[in-house]
Amino acid sequence: MTDRRVAVVGGGYFARYQIAAWTRIAGVALTCVADGAAGARARVRAEFAGLPVVEDAEAALDLGPLDILDIATPPAAHAGLIRRALGRVPCVICQKPFCNSVEEARDITAEAEAAGTRLVVHENFRFQPWYREAARLLASGRLGAVAQARFALRPGDGAGADAYLDRQPYFRAMPRFLIHETGIHLIDVFRFLFGAPAGVYADLRRVNPVIVGEDAALVILDLAGGGRALFDGNRTLDHAAHDPRLTMGELEIEGAAASLRLTGDGRLWLRERGAAAWAEHPHVFVDRDFGGDCVQAFQQHVVDALDGRGGIETLARDYLANLEVERLVYQSAAEGRKIEIGPPGGDGR
Missing domain, CATH: 3.30.360.10 (Dihydrodipicolinate Reductase; domain 2)
Incomplete structure (x- = not known):
């Protein structure tokens, strides 16, 4: 099986944990990180040498077919970024807080389901x-x-x-x-x-x-x-x-x-x-990065599910109850x- 191709949108403080976790998961190829802020792009380049860094989500999508788009931005950008990926990426992970309101989250969830995109909330606790x-x-x-x-x-x-x-x-x-x-x-x-x-x-x-x-x-x-x-x-x-x-x-x-x-x-x-x-x-737990390495545990959970090993616990439809x-x-x-x-x-x- 070929590696699953992943792109991360967002290079801020918490995104670095997500980027680092993707680099450690077997069977995953991290294609790039996208961020509109020059300072964030510079920090990503400095910490993850050799990883392509681009200016926006569209550039990340244009690098080739993706299996997962991982959105690691503040909530104001969530709805627009998810909509750009619908029909183009089979699985989208969106950082919490999930959208700006429960009403917006309901709308986005319905649109993702209609497009056949599996929408997952990055809930790592x-x-x-x-x-x-x-x-x-x-x-x-x-x-x-x-x-x-x-x-x-x-x-x-x-x-x-x-x-x-x-x-x-x-x-x-x-x-x-x-x-x-x-x-x-x-x-x-x-x-x-x-x-x-x-x-x-x-x-x-x-x-x-x-x-x-x-x-x-x-x-x-x-x-x-x-x-x-x-x-x-x-x-x-x-x-x-x-x-x-x-x-x-x-x-x-x-x-x-x-x-x-x-x-x-x-x-x-x-x-x-x-x-x-x-x-x-x-x-037993590994005291690495954030919360006992829960970011990698969550991301591995998603990859396992996409590979047919179990379901996903934090699908957007279920997360609406939160x-x-x-x-x-x-x-x-x-x-x-x-x-x-x-x-x-x-x-x-």
């Missing part, structure tokens, strides 16, 4: 190794029925007058920030671990006045089985970790039989019900009330 192991433990029944879960997001990068300037300065101008840009990861993780939520209550706040959108949040999701999951996010605070961005925070899942804890060093800890102490639960929860989070915060979640695509009530 669920591929972080600690969440894969947590899912395995939950599926095995080791924890029992989940009563409570809490993720405390504490990357510590959002404090002060220069917040986000060194990596992703566009964060500062996003009118919907913490939930749309970051909390969506945990909405997806909670759906991955616990299934579709049945209700949502949210309180959103802006702590750092130099940014436009919210940077702190408490979001409670009612789980279908009767438990609850709390997203407790604050980007101005940090947590105990040699690298606060490894896990971005700490997770605890409390089940009827046992509890599971994720600490900032990527380690997992189990405590059986009634026990006085936590015991480390061993799992965006619907996101929409209801903002609605709940605006209205100051809990909202029951109906069937996918339905309105909250």
Whole structure:
């Protein structure tokens, strides 16, 4: 089988993880990186010597047939870039946040399906190794029925007058920030671990006045089985970790039989019900690039599926359910009330 040809559109801060991961995946030929900014193109050339770098997506598409177009740009460009690839590339991966709104994402998803293009959202948190192991433990029944879960997001990068300037300065101008840009990861993780939520209550706040959108949040999701999951996010605070961005925070899942804890060093800890102490639960991961090398794990997952080895977990059609929860989070915060979640695509009530 010939190598699958991949082009990346976007050469910014996070795109480098995607570019690096593609270079490590067997059976993939990275044809080029496209970016309209001269500075970004120069950084890509310096870090990935010999990799062709072009100025825009059209130039990338003109280099020859592609199997995958990987869009690694901010959301404002997503819809236009996806539309340019429809009917020309069989698989398009789009970085999250996926488009600018759930309505735009629905339209793009329908257009991709009509064109026969497989549209995938680059959602890498669920591929972080600690969440894969947590899912395995939950599926095995080791924890029992989940009563409570809490993720405390504490990357510590959002404090002060220069917040986000060194990596992703566009964060500062996003009118919907913490939930749309970051909390969506945990909405997806909670759906991955616990299934579709049945209700949502949210309180959103802006702590750092130099940014436009919210940077702190408490979001409670009612789980279908009767438990609850709390997203407790604050980007101005940090947590105990040699690298606060490894896990971005700490997770605890409390089940009827046992509890599971994720600490900032990527380690997992189990405590059986009634026990006085936590015991480390061993799992293996590679501390490379971002989040335990979850970017490569996600991209390998897509390649495996295209090669006939399993399905794709984050197809755009399924990911719309995350965006619907996101929409209801903002609605709940605006209205100051809990909202029951109906069937996918339905309105909250």
